[in-house]
Amino acid sequence: MDKATTSKFSLRRRSTSEKLVDIGFKNFVTATASMVAVVLFSIFAVVYYESTESISRYGLRFLFSSAWNPVTDEYGAFTAIYGTLFTSISSLLIAIPLGVGTAIFITENIIPEYIRNVIGIMVELLAAIPSVVLGLWAVFIMEPFIRPFLNILYELFGFIPFFSTQPLGAGMMPAILILVVMILPIITSISKDSLKQVPSKLRQAAYGIGASRWTTIFKVIIPAAISGITGGVLLALGRAMGETMAVTMIIGNSNNFSWSIFSPSYTISSMLANQFGEADGSQVSSLMYAALILMILTLLVNVFAQWIVKKLSLKYQ
Amino acid sequence: MNYTSQKSLTYNPSLTRNIGNKVLTIISALFAIISVLPLILVISYVLIKGGSYINLDTLILEPEPPGDDLLSAGGIGPAITGTFIMTIIASIISIPIGVGGGIYLAEYSKSGKFAKFIRFGSNVLAGVPSIIAGVFIYAIIVSTKILFGSMFSGIAGGISLSILMLPTIIKTTDEALKLVPNEMRRAAFGVGASKFTMITNITLPAAFSSISTGVLLALARAAGETAPLIFTALFSRYYITSFDDLFYEMGSLSVLIYNFALEPYEAQNQLAWAASFILVVVLLSLNILSRWIGTLGSFSKNKV
Numbered sequence: 001m002d003k004a005t006t007s008k009f010s011l012r013r014r015s016t017s018e019k020l021v022d023i024g025f026k027n028f029v030t031a032t033a034s035m036v037a038v039v040l041f042s043i044f045a046v047v048y049y050e051s052t053e054s055i056s057r058y059g060l061r062f063l064f065s066s067a068w069n070p071v072t073d074e075y076g077a078f079t080a081i082y083g084t085l086f087t088s089i090s091s092l093l094i095a096i097p098l099g100v101g102t103a104i105f106i107t108e109n110i111i112p113e114y115i116r117n118v119i120g121i122m123v124e125l126l127a128a129i130p131s132v133v134l135g136l137w138a139v140f141i142m143e144p145f146i147r148p149f150l151n152i153l154y155e156l157f158g159f160i161p162f163f164s165t166q167p168l169g170a171g172m173m174p175a176i177l178i179l180v181v182m183i184l185p186i187i188t189s190i191s192k193d194s195l196k197q198v199p200s201k202l203r204q205a206a207y208g209i210g211a212s213r214w215t216t217i218f219k220v221i222i223p224a225a226i227s228g229i230t231g232g233v234l235l236a237l238g239r240a241m242g243e244t245m246a247v248t249m250i251i252g253n254s255n256n257f258s259w260s261i262f263s264p265s266y267t268i269s270s271m272l273a274n275q276f277g278e279a280d281g282s283q284v285s286s287l288m289y290a291a292l293i294l295m296i297l298t299l300l301v302n303v304f305a306q307w308i309v310k311k312l313s314l315k316y317q
Numbered sequence: 318m319n320y321t322s323q324k325s326l327t328y329n330p331s332l333t334r335n336i337g338n339k340v341l342t343i344i345s346a347l348f349a350i351i352s353v354l355p356l357i358l359v360i361s362y363v364l365i366k367g368g369s370y371i372n373l374d375t376l377i378l379e380p381e382p383p384g385d386d387l388l389s390a391g392g393i394g395p396a397i398t399g400t401f402i403m404t405i406i407a408s409i410i411s412i413p414i415g416v417g418g419g420i421y422l423a424e425y426s427k428s429g430k431f432a433k434f435i436r437f438g439s440n441v442l443a444g445v446p447s448i449i450a451g452v453f454i455y456a457i458i459v460s461t462k463i464l465f466g467s468m469f470s471g472i473a474g475g476i477s478l479s480i481l482m483l484p485t486i487i488k489t490t491d492e493a494l495k496l497v498p499n500e501m502r503r504a505a506f507g508v509g510a511s512k513f514t515m516i517t518n519i520t521l522p523a524a525f526s527s528i529s530t531g532v533l534l535a536l537a538r539a540a541g542e543t544a545p546l547i548f549t550a551l552f553s554r555y556y557i558t559s560f561d562d563l564f565y566e567m568g569s570l571s572v573l574i575y576n577f578a579l580e581p582y583e584a585q586n587q588l589a590w591a592a593s594f595i596l597v598v599v600l601l602s603l604n605i606l607s608r609w610i611g612t613l614g615s616f617s618k619n620k621v
Contacts, residue, residue, distance in 0.1 A: 130541030242446020
């Protein structure tokens with residue numbers, strides 16, 4: 001072949017500037033992607049580094065002591081850890097049936113489509129309301145409204161440790177209820193999405209062999225959508241454990257441990273929100289230690305959520 | 318034989334399964350009502366109660382210190398501008414990084430080990446409680462006084478919000494770009510485009526509306542966040558008057574609500590309700606806007 005034909009059919013030669021832009025852009029997006037890793041690692045590194053003083057001084061004793069005394073420099077996060085776990089798990093227990101029930105109601109063919117859409121959109125808009133506004137509503141509207149009911153519970157069942165203090169405003173129970181309001185949209189919308197993805201063949205097959213609507217839902221549809229639902233529930237648990245503002249405003253912020261769900265308490269995040277601004281010295285280090293515990297808890301829940309979604313979804317494909 | 322089959326074909330409301338069905342349907346309807354009720358209650362309280370405190374003075378004036386004047390507490394003007402400024406700072410940081418990271422995941426390394434790790438990392442980052450982002454920025458910016466020797470600042474607040482926006486933007490960009498059909502990429506390469514030209518001229522414009530949906534949602538979330546601001550930006554009662562003020566305490570609507578809701582004074586509580594009104598109206602509009610943009614230009618193959 002002569003030279004002219006080769007050049008005619010050879011690849012277009014890119015100019016140096018075009019190549020530079022190409023390589024530069026690739027490096028830029030690679031760098032921005034690695035920012036996620038950088039930020040994540042530095043959050044861990046910084047929180048760990050800042051809490052080393054407290055970790056070396058208290059070790060694991062920090063987890064089981066509920067002393068919190070800046071004067072004598074004695075710190076322990078038991079009340080806050082218990083409060084975090086107790087409020088988030090109880091709110092989850094209330095929110096799971098409500099959320100999954102709502103999701104079933106708006107995906108199965110029970111009501112006309114436009115009502116279903118309206119309910120779906122409304123639940124998702126609930127997620128858009130900031131935590132601090134829900135806290136404001138909880139303080140001024142919800143808590144005064146539910147107090148008489150809680151008082152009745154106290155008078156009837158006051159001998160049980162769980163109900164043993166008189167409800168006087170802020171406390172664990174209102175915090176649990178406002179957490180339910182906050183995590184409902186997450187559970188509902190994720191369950192709704194995974195229920196919608198169940199192939200209609202499964203439904204038709206179940207109806208075809210004479211199953212009723214709810215037999216189909218319990219025996220076929222929920223098992224097929226269980227991976228997404230579990231993922232949503234775990235995500236909601238992570239959110240509830242880290243939720244700060246609404247809880248801080250309504251939980252009462254007290255470090256005195258009590259079994260009663262009517263007494264004021266603490267969660268790790270409300271303790272951070274409440275004390276971080278004016279803390280110094282070893283108190284900052286202890287707060288950082290508490291923050292580290294919160295991070296590890298939410299990290300475990302999130303990783304477990306991702307793992308279980310993968311594991312369960314493989315089973316049903 | 319004939320008799321039984323006829324019987325089984327008619328709907329018998331007194332059968333256990335039919336009664337059970339009805340009961341369960343009613344329960345699920347009740348659950349749906351209970352789930353929607355708080356939304357209606359919160360929104361109506363905020364709109365009615367908050368809306369009644371809105372007037373020109375509330376929107377413009379600076380808030381008075383608690384307890385100074387029991388009848389009038391001033392307004393929420395500086396908090397509105399503060400929220401706006403910090404959200405802008407957060408967007409300036411997180412949009413380029415988030416969109417860039419999304420482009421990397423979708424266009425350069427779809428299923429490589431590093432991409433998998435970054436996807437996992439952004440899921441983890443999305444699950445990090447917002448107050449931890451505040452603690453982190455407190456430790457590296459506020460307590461070290463790294464910004465010209467000043468501690469609490471609007472910039473620190475903006476940076477902490479950007480950490481919360483980042484994972485949402487990366488994820489939506491990644492998902493949006495993945496929906497762009499490969500034929501478009503091949504066509505661009507076929508006419509001799511470089512990868513950079515292909516991305517900026519073909520895939521990014523095609524995915525633009527989905528990406529902006531994600532950005533708007535992230536923005537709405539950041540604007541409503543309080544926890545990371547209470548010890549990064551803190552709070553200020555004054556308008557910012559110069560560029561330097563970005564390096565000092567800055568007020569925001571959400572921190573104003575938190576501070577003033579817990580004050581024992583009626584006038585301050587009213588400001589908190591007014592601020593909630595503004596915040597909720599802005600956030601709901603952003604959400605509805607993003608929904609509208611999403612339906613408007615959502616990418617589908619039949620549009621190509």
